[in-house]
Amino acid sequence: MSSNKKYWKSVEELNENSSIVETLRNNEFVEAIPTDEFLGDESTLAASSTTRRDFLKYVGFSTAAASLVACEGPVIKSIPYVVQPEQIIPGVADYYATSMFDGFDFANLLVKTREGRPIKIENNTLEGAQYAANARVHASILSLYDSMRLKEPKMQGKNASWSTVNTKVKESLAEAKAEGKQVVLLTNTLASPSTEKLVGEFIASNPTAKHVIYDAVSSSAALDAFQTAYGERGLVDYDFSKAETIVGIGADFLGDWQGGSYDSGYAKGRVPKNGKMSKHFQFESNMTLAGAAADKRVAMTVAQQKMALVHMYNVISGGNVAIALDKQFEAEVSKAAQQLKASGSKGLLVSGIEDKNAQLLVLAINSALNSEAFIGAGIRQIRKGSNEMMTQFLADLNAGAVHTVIISGVNPAYSLPNAKSFADGLKKAKLSVSVSLKEDETALASTIALGTTHYLESWNDLALVKGSYALTQPTINPLFKQTKQLQEILLEWTGNKTSYYDYLKSNSAMYTVGSSWNKVVHDGVIAGMGAQVTTASADFGSAASALSQSAAKVAMELVLYTKTGLGDGQQANNPWLQEFPDPITRVSWDNYLTISKADAESSQLGLVNYNVANGGLNGSYVTLTVDGMKLENVPVIIQPGQAVGTVGLAFGYGKKAALKEEMQVGVNAYGLYKNFNNVQSVTIEKTAGDHEFACVQLQKTLMGRGDIIKETTLEIFNTKDAKDWNLQPMVSLDHNPVKAVEVDLWTSFDSSVGHHFNLSVDLNACTGCGACVIACHAENNVPVVGKSEIRRSRDMHWLRIDRYYSSETTFEGDNKKKDDFDGLFGDKGSLGGFGEMEHASDNPQVAFQPVMCQHCNHAPCETVCPVAATSHSRQGQNHMAYNRCVGTRYCANNCPYKVRRFNWFLYNKNNEFDYHMNDDLGRMVLNPDVNVRSRGVMEKCSMCIQMTQSTILAAKREGRMIKDGEFQTACSAACSSGAMVFGDVNDKESKVAKLLEDDRMYHLLEHVGTKPNVQYHVKVRNT
């Protein structure tokens, strides 16, 4: 039955005479659609030759035409060489040995080139090649293809020819010479015998000239101390592998302390062998890589670190200097001092305190110990800068006493605390010339800006360590014809007509005795080393008392440091490095103030970090003030392990010039680098607003899930059976407990024939340096997605390095706490308990865990793919056929390790993602043997199948067996600490097959039964 009920929408309808109701009833739209505005303009409509019907015809035709054309393949042209160079075979990679030093990073390298273009950096493993590439050096290949490079000479901002520029500079030099005015050549540390000789010749021909060496991040204190003790400027090339007790005081020697590159030596002593491993104490303020690796880490202010150092001196050298060490640290410091003393020549102490007295004490202590890691070590020449000379130069410049300034390899207009006054001072000079890769701040402030060549386009020689000799050779012709390397320019200005290649070659004769030029070019290095560190002698006693007195307590210490990603900031326009998540904070695309929880939550500040709904991390802003210099809108990260009373801030960010817009991130910490001192007294003020971070890891702690990172102590490791510390997950089968790995739902793949690849990751040796992440980027054409995508957890890294903090002081404490949970509520209740475990301890233990596709033998991803795009191989690799993938993402959901990456967008040739894959130059870095994936496709680590396949093919072609060590992945080849080992477990003699049988071996999430082909090795701490 129909109802007679009347419904109304408004009371107005009750009023029968309402005009509004009447209007609404008749008109669909309340307001008239403005058709007249459009159609009323008859003149325009009449003037148009296209009628509506015609328009539709055009649309229809073009759609049809486009779809028809799409069916036809494009005509592809192939252009062979006219005369093919002998050494290039298209499709076959060539390798060139070279060495690099850019004033900050240094390494002995092999550069892989394809069809004449360098595409990847690898480590030179010949004898004599001492330094492996870090993340930044691996990424430097992309900086070669930086589209923002300075391509031709510029004079006052306008393009000029080299001849004009040369005439102008020569005139200016002649004028300075005639008038007796000062000429300054300001460079980074050169560490190059031939360049230094050339600079000497330049100064000889311009007697008023002065060479000022400037390191953006100064190591002047250590250099000054070394000079006092040995009479020359240098740094000790400590051999950490010989140390059994290591004490680090404010020295991030696994990071960039005194140049870094100590990690391979350090890692050697960290893997337990015959029941022994080194013991590492770390006293520091910021949480660093070295602190993360330490057995015992104590967070303390720099002032307290100075006291600790003096205490060590007292204990070891028998001094008696009064100290004021806080009670809470006494026990730990004494313990470390005693142990160091007991170790004798097997002990080593290093310190990063930027104070000449502190650095003298380091020399004194190591000499007193007769430390093997110190006595006989090489002398590093990679830092030479002198704060004193630089300060003098700046004073001269501002006083107008400098006639001509030539700047090369440094960017003081960015990296000086008073950058603006430097830029102004530069205008007072008659002529300022900047030789630079980019049109950076200094180049913009100079009269003349000259583009220089990248190290991959240059000839040079290097003596990174005194007495060593390495060559830098070009791997490609200069990309920009109008760029010249500094040496060529100096030769021109000194009126020398030889090319730098000839100059270098003739000069190298004295270093290549017993070898030949060709051999050194081929090898890149000469094995053997000259000068060695001896016992130091100086007035250490007064240095100790001076240090003890200088350690004034301040309210808040700002400790400036360099991040693993950007270092001193030279490569700020490198998207790989910008997107590289910091190993400690896991934040990319930013620098930030690290602050302890106690300080952040103090009543004056009230700083917070919180996650928003999409998982993004937000943090408060603060303003920092150092002696009147202000740095505004600095975002804050609350850092577990940060010493109370200190905050940390990284250099290298906040750059603006010659940077793509996306890379202009962070704040410039150089603004607070007063007197080149990395410790400053700072005041912090909270400012309004929240900063949006791009942090790739939401969970900070393991929550007591000890089966993800298995950890034990050396004592237990030595005294107990493997089953006690490398717990095997058990399940119940037919009501009997059996090992989880023995229960199987599936029939196994037969991997017994041919190769079966395994990758082993030793958590003891991994320092979290991130070289593997960047190497993977380069090898596998991994795209860069940008800050906002990273914030949405859409990072594309095939290999990530998870960092976990313990929520108790140790991971063991976490496990115990979890195991002791009893019921839901109460003191031991799991509800509140897990909540507590989400928070990292104030001074937590830290563990790194590189996670890539685990290449499960029973892969959960394979079974759920509706189109069989991911499948298994008998070589143990889990294959991914991109072209078959339809993007359902079931596989990613079903992956227990979360290692699959989805292409949410097209990341190449897309203006929305304006990184290297969006310009012709940047795309030259792509590996032609690996697909560039498109939108809507799932991708993941392939265990570098292109590399294993090419190794197999080479062996087949040469008709031989494959030796252990030939199989490599990008990450294992990049790992200089030996944490990653790759190989064939069917070759029973291989290293990786033996590691598989090792007691420490475990698989990630073993109880899931995925049977991965990636092994992890239990982390052992020497507590």
Added chain:
Amino acid sequence: MKNVGNHNSISRIVLLSLAFMLTFTASSYSQDDAAAGKALFNANCAACHKLDAKMTGPALRNISERHSNDWLKSWVKNSQAMVKSGDAAAVKLFEENNKAIMPSYPQFSDADIDNILAYTSEPLPVATAPEVGAGSQAGASSDSGISNVVILGALALVMGILVIMLFLVSSVLNKIAKANGMEVLAKEKTLPIWKAYAKNQFLVLVTAIFLLLSGAWVVYGFLMQVGVDQDYAPLQPIHYSHKIHAGENGIDCKYCHSSARTSKHSGIPSLNVCMNCHKSVSEFSGDKDSTYVEYTKEFYTAEIQKLYDAVGWDKEKQMYTGKTKPVKWVRIHNLPDHVYFNHSQHVTVGGIECQKCHGPVEGYEIMKQFAPLTMGWCINCHRETNVKMEGNAYYENIHAELAKKYGKDKLTAAEMGGIECGKCHY
């Protein structure tokens, strides 16, 4: 056609006899001497000399008119000694030819040299032959074309006439019938066939199913050939005949495509490889009657000239000008980017003949894509082809284990794991 042919053959006879007479008047050498000389010339001199064109050395036709026989003999036996001795003519010759040193031939007897000189003194043959060849060939080919057309045309004509005749016969019969007063019976009205068909639902159903299936088959066939470029034979900037090079001259594929041995790419030869031979082969001298010649001699010679232009070779001066124009070849075999294919794996390791995938290239005047290059085609071969394992130390263990696993000695690529996705897609 025939007339033209006759005319040409008459003129040829006249010219040849004229030349024959000239030989006897201008030269004292015998035909036998010249034949022996030709053999010696081809074996020893042809690398640097031609009769009628400058190469590394000067053109040698009628050289004996330019120098005395004795001078020539001592030059051939040791040219450098003569240059060093300061013989004016020798020095001049040396300078004129970019100071290219002519090797000494002390092994030649005077008689040998005389024979060579006899050959070089032969008069220039009259160059009328190619036109005849081209003309007759064109005639021949069009002849066969015409004959087909003519037969078909004649048949069509006959059919047409038959149809018209039938029509006429019928109308005549009708007229006769009318004249005789006979009624032509009107046809009984039956159901038109299409209506009858439409009424039969079974037939309609069967037809619909048939049409749907065949439609689907056509659409499927169309879609499956999208992106498959079998028989793709684009025009190339230089007409390069594999038939002449690989077929007639028997040049090994891997002489030019050398990187097929070591690289993933077979490589398009760089132009310096062409010049290894074409430095001496500056014009097409193929035999006109041979089956491998499909174009005129001038056509081929012009194509060689294109190579010279590209590589910057001055034929007259016999030197490189340095002005190069890289050749933009049209790539024929285009695998998609998501496929990794390595030539050396198949050529060097597998020992597979190039022809297996590229077809009888030695018979191609114009290069084309022989295989479909589809995944099915690849996989099929991997399933059928036995891996060449013997004599390769790499395979020793693997072969033993696999042979045990599959219980046979010969193993296919698929059994080696050659059809796993990731082996080609990464």
